[in-house]
Amino acid sequence: MDLTQRVQDILNTVRPYLQSDGGDVKLISITSDNVVEIELLGACGECNLSQMTMKSGIEHAIKKAIPEIKQVVAIKTPRK
Numbered sequence: 001m002d003l004t005q006r007v008q009d010i011l012n013t014v015r016p017y018l019q020s021d022g023g024d025v026k027l028i029s030i031t032s033d034n035v036v037e038i039e040l041l042g043a044c045g046e047c048n049l050s051q052m053t054m055k056s057g058i059e060h061a062i063k064k065a066i067p068e069i070k071q072v073v074a075i076k077t078p079r080k
Contacts, residue, residue, distance in 0.1 A: 011027060
């Protein structure tokens with residue numbers, strides 16, 4: 001299984017918790033140096049605790065399951 005699919009699988013396990021609070025997460029990319037770029041959507045994108053959710057929830061889950069991932073960062077994508 002490729003790295004992108006492995007990260008997507010982990011995101012799918014945390015997604016229900018985010019959705020229960022009106023949020024979601026989208027995988028933007030995985031850089032060549034194994035940094036995962038995500039976008040927090042909905043309530044998660046605007047919440048004051050989103051950085052904590054991202055670090056202690058999403059990043060922890062990804063790095064625990066996929067040790068070669070060095071970091072997870074939340075980015076904002078331009079709206080169309």
